[in-house]
Amino acid sequence: MLSKVLKPSNLKRLAYRLAKKLIIVPHHQLTETTSENNGSSWVTTGDDPQFIIHPARRIPSRNFSKGWYLLRVKITEANHQSHVGKLYSNLQKGELATVDVPWHSTKFVNRLFYLESNNSMLRFDPCEAETEFTMNTFMISKVPSFIAMRHMKQRLYKLLSHVDDVEEYLDTNRKLNGGTLIETVYEEYNKTFTTGVMEKSYPLWVEFDEPRALEKMKQTFTQAQSEVKFSIILPTYNTDPIYLKECIDSVLQQTHKNWELCIADDASTNAETISTLKSYAQKHANIKLNLLSENGHISKASNAALSMVTSDYVLLLDHDDTLPAHTLSFFAKALTDNTNAKVLYGDEDKVDEQGNRHQPHFKPDWNPDLLLSQNYICHPVVYKTSVLKEIGGFRVGVEGSQDHDLLLRATAGLKHDEVVHLPFILYHWRVIENSTASNASAKSYTTDAGIEAIKDFLDQSGQNASVEKGKYPNTYKVNWALPDEQPLVSLVIPTRDGYDILKQCLESIYEKTSYKNFEIIVVDNQTTCDKTLGLFSEYNSTKANFRVLKWDKPFNYSAINNFAVSQAQGEVVGLINNDIEVINEEWLSEMMSHALRPEIGCVGAKLYYPNDTIQHAGVILGIGGVAGHSHKYFHKSEPGYFTRLHLVQNMSAVTAACLLVRKSVFEEVGGLNEQDLTVAFNDVDFCLKVHTAGYRNLFTPWAELYHHESISRGEEDTPEKVARFNKESDYMKDKWKTLLCNDTAYNPNLSNTHENFSLK
Incomplete structure (x- = not known):
């Protein structure tokens, strides 16, 4: 039980901090602690912490009435671990209805749920472990059914992108199950929140999934x-x-x-x-x-x-x-x-x-x-x-x-x-x-x-x-020796304007790189910003290993890099985004030590978002239909799946946000595909060409950089960008169907929806 009871005045302040329309009362195995952050901090004293949630007194009915609701929550966990919360309804009737709310520390989670009847209170269990966390945001809003449907479909379109026709898939399931379309969509939507904690889902896997797999295998036995x-x-x-x-x-x-x-x-x-x-x-x-x-x-x-x-x-x-x-x-x-x-x-x-x-x-x-x-x-x-x-x-x-x-x-x-x-x-x-x-x-x-x-x-x-x-x-950690005479590596950085991020990128490379034999090739894709042009001039005049190539054509990531590599003088080339920032000085030495190994093809780095969560730790094929990033949003301190976040390993693909490869290998496979993949998936396609040519691609966690992702290029937020993305996605599914369905660096029993190594 609670070792500290909050006074009503404190509860009001807590309720205001968490959500304007809710009163949230600590109920079981929770102790409030002092917090310097924005939010309320708690220590759990067992594995079943609970909050009771009431509508604020100014809500006339004092009930969560029947209908659709959207929960928005953001929690910061002391050890930056991931957890699965539970939202319970029907408490008074004793017939608990449960909604899984998996969350990653510091990341917003939006979770739609439906109440079958009026509820005077709900219960939220944030985790099932002894830990310390800060509740930064907790909001529940009632939404119309058409908004609920739109929200659910947006998530399903993203996560069921491997399904040829999502609408047909949902309609077929509706007919098979005899329910309404919105009920079917809700059922499929709920499946996408399958617990990310292996220990929670493994007993169910053993009970249901394993027997089916074993029976299917036994049917292939021969004398x-x-x-x-x-x-x-x-x-x-x-x-x-x-x-x-x-x-x-x-x-x-x-x-x-x-x-x-x-x-x-x-x-x-x-x-x-x-x-x-x-x-x-x-x-x-x-x-x-x-x-x-x-x-x-x-x-x-x-x-x-x-x-x-x-x-x-x-x-x-x-x-x-x-x-x-x-x-x-x-x-x-x-x-x-x-x-x-x-x-x-x-x-x-x-x-x-x-x-x-x-x-x-x-x-x-x-x-x-x-x-x-x-x-x-x-x-x-x-x-x-x-x-x-x-x-x-x-x-x-x-x-x-x-x-x-x-x-x-x-x-x-x-x-x-x-x-x-x-x-x-x-x-x-x-x-x-x-x-x-x-x-x-x-x-x-x-x-x-x-x-x-x-x-x-x-x-x-x-x-x-x-x-x-x-x-x-x-x-x-195996340390592969570099040659006594360091080979030249050409770091290719495409950019258009982006003064602040490019300046940060260049400064971090020049100031924090212990490997000295490199050249930087900035490819200027129609820059008009005077400050950026001035930055080009400054580095041209002060750095002998810096040059700018002009690309006066529409943006085509593949073509830009192919052009730059053709002009590169290095034995090894590095594809580097302009929003990369170096963390550890040995990053380039580490990547070069692998890139020079004859059996190795593409070498990828460990990339973090600015909040020290994982942006890239290797690419997993098949996630979301084409590819996703291993351990995305895990904190840098977490071990990952069987400590794989801290192990050098072969991966089918790595991101070109920071990728090294020998120039001879780049040319052997024909570089990046500038006809079919102008923006998206060109790095995955390139890595798979290198893979099928007989080389092993590799991820090393000992090269660490920040990736301020999408700052320079932006999101896929226009009809034209969405159409282009879908076309490139279809190309990948058609060309690499076999590999996308069976990533040899992954396991077919693991999720092709989530990037956290949860069960399929």
Whole structure:
């Protein structure tokens, strides 16, 4: 309950600050704090904070009457996290109606809702966590039905842009469900506010979505896959018999029966563990057991289990984890479908001591640079036995990160089609107190072992690079060495007028860039502003590495950049918006270190809005129909999905607001498309051309800049701009349909509506 009760006078002031027509009363698990910001600040004392909302006394009926309402809310959270609020109605009747209100810290949220009957009060639960926040704005306004319909359709047109005919889609759903059009629109509108918190939606996904996906997969099974035999290697050491039994039972319950279980016990001192192992080995002929006489730790025990293998494929299993019953069937299917596969992996989740599944990890397809930043593959993994034998199995000396080390060595030199990802939950990782699954920092030595594994991998593969700890446990930053003589990079900046933002951009590059061998090419697209022209003259006379090219034609972003690149002298070219502002001095050195790698194509930076929330952290294909920005509106301090906001990784595309690429690669793929994509999506199209040419595009979080987005070009706010945008969007959907439907750097189980890695 509240530890502080507000006086009526304070309530009036609070009500006026939050909304002129509302009285908002703290109700449960909320304590008011002092705030220097505009709004009321609160600390929650539990995971169920509540506000009760009444109409102001001057509202004659003292009721929220039946009808449509628009909630507008802005909340600033102390840690800049995202939350899902809940708005409740029908409180007096005890038949609560709920509306989800997902919100990002500091961002306005507009949420339409409908009341079926009069309500004397509503309840708003801002979050379900102990935290501190400031309520900057909270307003509820009644709106006419035609305004409600227009508001809902505007959101649907934006988020259902992948649907060919939204009106037809809505009308078809109306006929199928037998309701009115506005009811159908409201139903579809509500779906767009699906919770962005994975933990809230995962139980529903497990109950409804997973069974459908599994059944669809099972319908494709063939007799050929039954011939695939697996050897499951299981090192054990003093395993709790309860968990050990669950682990072995999960193997026995596999729907695919062609397997052997190779157990090597690392000299356990727990008699119950040994007794349990012997009991299973005696009862089942396909369970092999080697009781080691001397404790040699995980790598030696794993190698002992590996020595018992007789089949062509090996699956790794930890002694307290479990496999879903379909795991081997799915891997067998994947092996018959992908005859070149040498390493295969699936998605995973965690299971607590009560057996509850949570924290699913839906992984990208083969992502070599992400693997150097983190062991994102982890479990489950199937190896071709010959690959493991060729590299000598597990390596002694990297215990704690032996799986990561094995993956790095096993995948070294493999082609893209030899590493196969199955986007299904195929492994349950046990979470027990002080386990790595529960808390990566519980075993800090694993990070040190990971550094050793990556260092050895880089040395063995002849890479001129070093490695250091990343921002989070078990994450890493690989530093790729630059040549002794820095290659020239040409930074291309198109502009038209925009004195203030261009001046800020140029000053930040010249004053905050440690990499010195660059030239700046400003492309003047019909500037008339005297101050901007004067800025050109000033830099021309004071900077030897600055020049201006004239583009006296209508704005065409693709053509402007193609023209400038043709005049560039650098080995590497950088496409830079005029509203970019440098943050860290190493931004260009970091991006150049990747752009010069022969296997890398486009390199993108981490871009923030001026309020330190994410504007760009790589591009995800298919969001909103074509593409969206990963983790958009997350705060810079947030880890992101499995810490991906702080990891170098391969992405299908990055934004040209700040993009580096070798000039030879730019010319190889024909540059930007100046015929079909004059303004929008030309960077995504370009990246996909580079991707299909065989290069890996890459995002690095270690190059940080502000992006004052849309200041220079403006929004798509005229009929002509909207028509052009739609035409370019249709072009992308037609040309890149296959890739847009399956971004290999993402996961098909994740949302193609939201940019926050929530469930689809």
